[in-house]
Amino acid sequence: MAGLLGRLTATIKAKLSRLLDTFEDPRETLDYSYKRQLELQADVKKGIASVITARKRLELQKSKLEAGIQRLNEQAREAVAAGRDDLASIALQRKMDMMAQVDSLTAQIEDLKRQEDKLADTARKLDAKIELFRAEKETIKAQYTAAEAKVKITEATTGIGEEMADVGYAVQRARDKTEEMQARSEALDTMVEQGTIEDVLGNKDLVEKELTKIKNEAAVKRELETLKQEVGR
Template identity: 55%
Template sequence: MSLIERIVTVISAKLSKLVGRAEDPRETLDYSYEKQLEMLQNVKRGVADVVTSKKRLELQAQKLEQGVVKLDSQAREAVQAGREDLARTALARKVAVQQQLQDLDQQTQALEAQQQKLVENERTLSTRIESFRSEKEVIKAQYSAAEAQVKIGEAATGIGDSMQNTGRAIERAREKTEEMEARGAAMDELIASGTLEDVTSGGKTELDRELEQIASQGQVDQELEKMKAEVGAGSSQKELEQ
């Protein structure tokens, strides 16, 4: 179960208890508003966590890029020294690091997409919460006015409390039901939008790894031959100049 799903479950459970025992629907509206603000804070923390993870991957990629440059330089030095075995080892490590860089790039792109989705959900949720806040205050004011009118009417006409209480209970139940249905629809949209995704799984099979190893070995051989040719060409040029 995702974080937002857990939040929705907790809010729904607490609201159900509150609706069942609340005497004043204004308290229910205020409680619902507070829970929505808490959910918004959780979404904001989710955005911050994704940004932090993406930055960590970017820093790791920078270190790997520096490693590629260093390994390439070491391979060239080994070829110049006639140590083909050392050159081959350095190039093999270089290819492996380049593959790690590709994997990091894919993970970074996935985190970027997740960040954009979370930011969009944050904007949508903020708009809905502000709209709910405005409507909540209107309903509370209307309820207070209606409550005062009923009390005045009772004092003036002497209508029995039992009949008035029955009417108010029905109205409160209707208002609470409509508000709960609206909140449920909003929560369903947020969950259905797929806010959180698992971007940590690589999904590679043993066959994939073997094919990558073959491709890496071929790349090592190609770079080694190219480097030997470059070193040989440099030596020939120096002999001609002498």
Template identity: 50%
Template sequence: MGLFSRMETVVKSKMNKLMDRMEDPRETLDYSYEKQLEMLQDVKRGVAEVATSKKRLQLQRSKLQQNLEKLDSQARDAIKADREDLARLALERKTTLNTQIQGLDQQIEDLEKEQEKLVAAEKRLSTKVEVFRTKKETIKAQYSAAEAQVKINESVSGISEEMADVGLAIERAENKTENMKARASALDELIDTGTLDDLTSSGDDIDRELAKINSATTVDLELEKLKKEAGK
């Protein structure tokens, strides 16, 4: 049981991380706002239904009141006509209507109170929804800005890493170039001093020295020739 419990914990942890990466808080906020709007619409419909029911009862009471006045008039006319039986019948019906009107008045009063409660609830909920909407848009804007900043920083970080690699490559190339120059200079010096034989030239060191002497003699002869021609 301990192993399975740990496995379940690990799976839940992995799923939570996966859901966290997949969830966009902006979409969650918009969904919550839509749900609150639906609740607000339900309250408004409730207010409308109560107001409609109250209006129906008021119309019904108005009709009963008209009948009540008619019965009262009929009772008076019956008395004038010496028809006490008709007057009594009219008064009995009038009493029944009065009872019905009193019942309607109580229902209308109850609906009026219910309507006032719903209207107050609607105003409170409407205020909360508006506050949530403002906060929602603020959070969404902040999240979008943070998301853009993260992308920019990631791009800059990637560029910095690439530039660092380029810098290292350039540094290595410069070091190799300097080493190659130093090696070439050292080889030239060794060749000039005779420490290192110049494989590109023929003969040994004696031949090279004789070649130098011959070259110097040739130069001297040419110089004397130019002096004679110039009269010096």
């Protein structure tokens, strides 16, 4: 049973493969693949833009912290000058906290920059690959179109194509019909000559034929009477 199912599955796959080969246009397949690559290219560029946006946002936040650190330094100096070491200590503690945040942001920014560089390198490689694929795609499409045209021309000139087969069938049918009509025409001519049927298109109509017949009969009677008189009857 398993062997039978295996053979049946293989047969179905083979038939489906042949069916797909029949309807598949490689030019459409290539165009679809190219479209998918362009979509991937757009996604990579969107990813790069997102990374750059995130990095810029962190850099802006880092700049604000660095400005805050500068202000705290000035406040601590002013507090010391005023004899307020307690205020100076608070300012310096805040400064330390901000510096820690700056260090963290610096590490994140550097990590984003590395990601950005990798994505940019990937995008460049992808651009080159897509351009190469596009050129090869157009070449293959041109070759397929030329081969397809050659096949159609060859089929048309040799009569092996499906359309030419239909034309050949139509020509043969026309010949058969013509020969049949010619045979009927010859048969009708023969029947008219033999008197089997009346030639309604002839030069004499039925009335004229009957009048001619009467005249002929009268002439025959006259000649017969003349002969009788000559022989003394």
